[in-house]
Amino acid sequence: MNESFLRQHVLDRFLRYIAIDTQSSHERADAGIQPSTEGQIELGNLLVTELIQMGLTNTKIDENGYVLAHLPASTGLENKPSFGLCSHLDTAAEASGKNVKAQIVDKYDGSVIHLSEGHSIDPATDSALAACVGETIITSDGTTLLGADNKAGIAGIMTLVHYLTENPEIQHGPIEIVFSPDEETGHGMDRIPLEKITSKAFYTVDGGQVGEIETECFNAWKCDVVFTGIAAHLGTARGKMVNAVSMAASFVSALPARESPETTSGYEGYFCPLEINGSGETASVTVYLRDFDLSEMEKKLDRVDVFATAIEAQFPGGKVSVTRTKQYLNMKEKLDRAPHVLELLKRAAKNAGVATSMSPIRGGTDGSRLTEMGIPTPNIFTGGHNFHSRIEWASLEQMTAMVKTLIELAKVWGE
Numbered sequence: 001m002n003e004s005f006l007r008q009h010v011l012d013r014f015l016r017y018i019a020i021d022t023q024s025s026h027e028r029a030d031a032g033i034q035p036s037t038e039g040q041i042e043l044g045n046l047l048v049t050e051l052i053q054m055g056l057t058n059t060k061i062d063e064n065g066y067v068l069a070h071l072p073a074s075t076g077l078e079n080k081p082s083f084g085l086c087s088h089l090d091t092a093a094e095a096s097g098k099n100v101k102a103q104i105v106d107k108y109d110g111s112v113i114h115l116s117e118g119h120s121i122d123p124a125t126d127s128a129l130a131a132c133v134g135e136t137i138i139t140s141d142g143t144t145l146l147g148a149d150n151k152a153g154i155a156g157i158m159t160l161v162h163y164l165t166e167n168p169e170i171q172h173g174p175i176e177i178v179f180s181p182d183e184e185t186g187h188g189m190d191r192i193p194l195e196k197i198t199s200k201a202f203y204t205v206d207g208g209q210v211g212e213i214e215t216e217c218f219n220a221w222k223c224d225v226v227f228t229g230i231a232a233h234l235g236t237a238r239g240k241m242v243n244a245v246s247m248a249a250s251f252v253s254a255l256p257a258r259e260s261p262e263t264t265s266g267y268e269g270y271f272c273p274l275e276i277n278g279s280g281e282t283a284s285v286t287v288y289l290r291d292f293d294l295s296e297m298e299k300k301l302d303r304v305d306v307f308a309t310a311i312e313a314q315f316p317g318g319k320v321s322v323t324r325t326k327q328y329l330n331m332k333e334k335l336d337r338a339p340h341v342l343e344l345l346k347r348a349a350k351n352a353g354v355a356t357s358m359s360p361i362r363g364g365t366d367g368s369r370l371t372e373m374g375i376p377t378p379n380i381f382t383g384g385h386n387f388h389s390r391i392e393w394a395s396l397e398q399m400t401a402m403v404k405t406l407i408e409l410a411k412v413w414g415e
């Protein structure tokens with residue numbers, strides 16, 4: 001495998017893709033507009049053009065902004081099972097993705113990397129960066145995010161296609177490629193054209209640290225809790241008024257502070273009140289519940305009911321109702337039922353000389369949604385770090401390790 005070829009190509013592609021502003025819009029995505037922003041179509045069109053130039057004639061972007069492509073199998077391997085690779089076109093809302101100016105630090109010496117506007121990336125507090133001495137580090141100039149989430153993944157998949165089409169002697173089965181819009185808004189899989197997808201397994205290429213494979217994510221529910229009080233003239237409210245605002249406030253105070261996003265990590269779940277609205281007569285609170293374990297999630301849902309009942313008792317005459325909505329499920333259970341998907345990925349990483357580690361995702365991904373739809377989809381590292389922020393960075397060596405792993409993945413699926 002020609003390492004310098006892969007390095008140069010993945011870098012060139014990455015720099016080309018981050019130059020296009022693809023920040024998605026929660027507001028527009030929530031209103032059903034997909035893709036939520038024009039830039040995602042621009043990037044999608046560029047990718048289609050490049051894929052067609054590489055000989056993938058059966059490639060297009062659909063009306064919702066999904067880029068679909070098929071890389072045909074090597075001659076004689078047409079009947080091997082196909083697998084899919086997926087990355088997302090958009091970048092996060094937390095930091096601008098416009099006019100990204102990449103800075104490249106060659107042979108990183110382990111010192112603080114200074115960006116504009118007082119931002120810096122400090123290896124003393126960023127152990128992943130501290131481990132990258134001698135590597136090539138790519139950052140933004142500090143005024144925007146970098147866009148490694150997820151253009152490092154896109155660049156990796158595109159470099160894989162380039163490499164396989166230029167080196168037809170490498171034996172591989174059929175590969176499907178999906179670049180999806182609006183992942184960061186939670187709508188990435190809303191309109192995925194499942195009927196056009198034939199692979200029984202996918203991999204999202206949307207992770208971070210080199211070697212990290214993610215097969216577990218939260219189970220996620222939300223509870224909409226509505227408090228109905230009794231209105232009265234404030235001057236004569238004694239013994240009559242039941243204040244819905246006070247009910248909502250008491251409910252939020254009852255949630256366990258030691259089980260919040262601010263106080264938990266790793267495998268710990270949480271309650272998070274994320275929205276509150278209302279006035280004296282009615283008020284509502286939306287609580288997000290997260291847990292890796294489904295039976296623990298059941299307990300959390302029951303505890304919300306217990307808190308609600310306690311508020312009713314505390315405010316006689318007031319009413320509390322709780323509506324539960326499932327958001328997504330931990331993909332682990334379904335991935336465990338298709339162990340070959342993970343085994344092939346681990347074998348590919350090993351063949352690429354990459355040591356793997358497993359870590360849980362404290363969130364959901366397009367992969368967890370795809371897994372729920374019946375297509376087991378673990379997540380592969382990209383070499384990007386500090387996603388969704390101005391101090392986002394990527395290691396070119398780690399990105400190259402991603403491409404090498406993808407090439408080996410193509411080979412092991414063709415065996």
Ligand SMILES: [Zn+2]
Pocket residue numbers: 088149150183206
């Ligand atoms: Zn991402």
